Amino acid sequence: MLMSNTARVAKLHYMANGFRVLAPGDHVLCAVTGERIPIDELRYWSVGRQEPYVSAEAAVKALSA
Numbered sequence: 001m002l003m004s005n006t007a008r009v010a011k012l013h014y015m016a017n018g019f020r021v022l023a024p025g026d027h028v029l030c031a032v033t034g035e036r037i038p039i040d041e042l043r044y045w046s047v048g049r050q051e052p053y054v055s056a057e058a059a060v061k062a063l064s065a
Helices: 056-064
Strands: 011-015 018-023 027-029 036-038 044-046 051-053
Touching: 011 044, 011 051, 044 056, 051 056
Parallel strands: none
Antiparallel strands: 011 018, 027 036, 044 051
């Protein structure tokens, strides 16, 4: 039976120019808002904190805290 990645949270390793998939899934959760971010729409993350963000505003908020 084939396993689907639908509705699974992915585990990623964030790097300066991209990310590596450690555990497959179709989305990650924003570290600030908890919103679901589809992997193909992920644009903002922190390499140092290893956290994804739903928007630039959420990233600024996290990095300001």
